[in-house]
Amino acid sequence: MKKIINLVFTGLVVSGSSVFAAEATGAGEGSLLVSLFVGFFALIIVFQLVPATLMLIGMLRGIFSRDEKKAATHR
Secondary structure: OHHHHHHHHHHHHHHHHHHHHHHHHHOOOOOHHHHHHHHHHHHHHHHHHHHHHHHHHHHHHHHHOOOOOOOOOOO
């Protein structure tokens, strides 16, 4: 009985260590091309945010500014 328990325990330890080793290699690994791909699309979003923000500021100024021009009276 003791020999069977030792064999089962040894089998669990050996198979468990290979699972942990395989898990560590695949988690979180990214190549340079993946980083460049994500960075390229991040730059596109940032470069589109700048004109959109300027347009939003201009629209808000137009909405909330006072109209300085008075209606011209025709004589």
